[in-house]
Amino acid sequence: MTTSIFITGCSTGIGHDCALALHQQGFQVIASCRQQQDVEQLRAKGLHCVQLDLTDTDSIHNALEEVFTITGGTLDVLFNNGAYGQPGALEDLPTQALRDQFETNLFGWHELTKAVIPVMLQQGRGKIVQNSSVLGLVAMKYRGAYNASKFALEGYTDTLRLELMNTPIKICLIEPGPIESHFRENAKNMFEKHIDLQQSRHAENYQNTLERLGKSSPSSKFTLTTEAVLRPLLQIIESDKPKARYFVTQPTYIFGFLRRILPSTLLDRILNKSD
Template sequence: MKESILITGCSSGIGRYCAEQLHKAGYNVVASCRRHEDVEALRQQGLNCVQLDLDDTTSIHQGLQECLAITRGRLDVLFNNAAYGQPGALEDLPTDALRQQFETNLFGWHELTQAVIPIMLQQGSGKIVQNSSVLGLVAMKYRGAYNASKFALEGYTDTLRLELDDTPVHISLIEPGPIESHFRANAKSKFEQHIDLNASRHQTSYRKTLERLGKSSPSSKFTLPPEAVLKPLLNILDSQRPKPRYYVTQPTYIFGFLRRLLPTRKLDMLLSKST
């Protein structure tokens, strides 16, 4: 049996695909999902799966303990992946919606990571992989909550890497651009939950946003299947000293380069045209 790995956010998209493929490859995978029905669906496929809701402290620790029972107390890799995007202009965003975004996309990750670190230190090895985003490198309009959570994750992870530099625990970021998933459908639901379109000066742009989020076809010609994220994840698993960062999709490479090259106002001009 290969290394044990806990993957969060496996109900669909990147998490589910990576869990399925790593399981087929012989890794001791423990997938996790927030909803009971998704847990049962993966179990019926033959995967180990636990219920873990990143918005719930009790669920986080209970899910981790169930994972460790499956892996006999060892955890070689944690792949923090579960996240969603809250659309809407920051001026229209209720503070509670921003809190919810950070609860799922950062605070829950911290609580799980904090619980895993002592296990990895005690066993003398481990890897923590954070699934970030191109929007952790550059910002785009109407994605402020998600931008903020991913920018925070980037700083959090850089700090964690420095603090664990003298240990056998390795920290890596994967930074994808557009990937095929249910991300847009979930974002549309969150928009409708928290944003009053008719009361906003951004009505015209919001209607375009809702049209984009409602499409089933890829949102960009650069959109890649979740296999694109599996590739760097496998590189991390196979490496004795994984890299701090792995770019995925052409937009990440482009904007990562332009962020270093262009003055802020020039970069703003480009980003303001992005949708």
Template sequence: MLSILITGCSSGIGYHCARALHDAGHLVVASCRNGDDVTRLQQEGLHCVQLDMNSESSIESGLAEALALTNGKLDLLFNNAAYGQPGALEDLPTEALRRQFETNLFGWHHLTRAVVPLMLKQGSGKIVQNSSVLGLVAMKYRGAYNASKFALEGYTDTLRLELSDTPIHVSLIEPGPIESQFRANAKAQFEANIDMPASRHARGYQRTLDRLGKPGPSNRFTLGPEAVLKPLQAIISSPAPAPRYYVTQPTYIMGVLRRILPTQWLDKIVSKSD
């Protein structure tokens, strides 16, 4: 039985992984930003703590609560809490970009910094970062999210190098489209922060809103959150996890195209997506 902390567990990938690993017998501590979600998961029988990635004090108190549940041990940290802020970069308020990085990178950094000394002291540990195909290839109107995930990729590669002489293993999971509340949350962020009528991208934005508001899977390549659980289980069971795990066909395709195509050709392919 391993002690595992997973962030961003109110729904989607985080919830599914927390539920499945708990049912498999691991000591899983899920975390959520909102208190109501914490209560809901606790009522379902999960260990859950409140942890807001936008607040250093919340991260510290949430980790302390988690460690109280695990008797001070943490075998695996799965950084998963994130959201997407759509909109063309020219229309994106700087504060919205700052909030995107606060949740998708800076909060992860603060939590990771707190966990590394603990894992070094106990002589083992695994850190898993949930990235995205958009950490490999950029797409328009996703600049804030693209930037946060590209930054996460570089951050995690550096962390892996710096911990290579320690017993801590660092891995990235890179999913494409996964069934979750991600699109609904992204739509809300777009409407809150982007002045669509004043933008030259209004027509493209309408297609974006149609996509974000579409019920059901976003496209035929969309998989359920169990697709992310599979590599996470592989990381848990492996004595030497791989640096990267691709999830969904689009990630495999884009990973190959990024390596073999000239930038101009790849731009033509990805520019067709709104």
């Protein structure tokens, strides 16, 4: 029986590349994108793809109905991946910007996950994979909205794993550091949408933020391709006993280790060097 996997956030980056790679390897992949034009592009490449807006409850359930039509009412793997970053100092962010960040990065995932669990319980199998971040382990300044959404996702997923421990559903987190994608480009757009640069006491530091977000080259020497996320995703799909967490990229290993051994004051000094 061919394994079915539903992936959100497939217009670019991790979701896009993982969907194509898994499709090429013979999995029954159903991708999703927020924009219909991106849906059509993936369909043109031979993939099943549905339109899904994580901020719209009706869109989530309509997309899932399409998924079950394709799969015959079952689903083996859900890969929650669709997300974006909202840069800016927390004091500069409108509350609505924070609400929007959580709507896409957490609440939409919850709505989708909640709808999938009964199906997986009934079929007696299933895996839910959450694409988190190194910024769900440690915080960095000017990334507060994204930090908060990923910290919340970590707690959400740990709780979900406990609550489903005695069921056939496996819950896993993938925690990447820097990965080649359009993430910075999208984040720059959100920064410009919500941050009044000239009125902020952080204006000088924001120039570094904008420079980093505007670079077309990798932002770090540790940046890896999307294949680095595909590898643990494949391990989870193929494993009978997948791990709770999969670190991806050297920064995740480093900061995961430092968080465990360093006092907060020392770790803060290290993290404060980032813009």
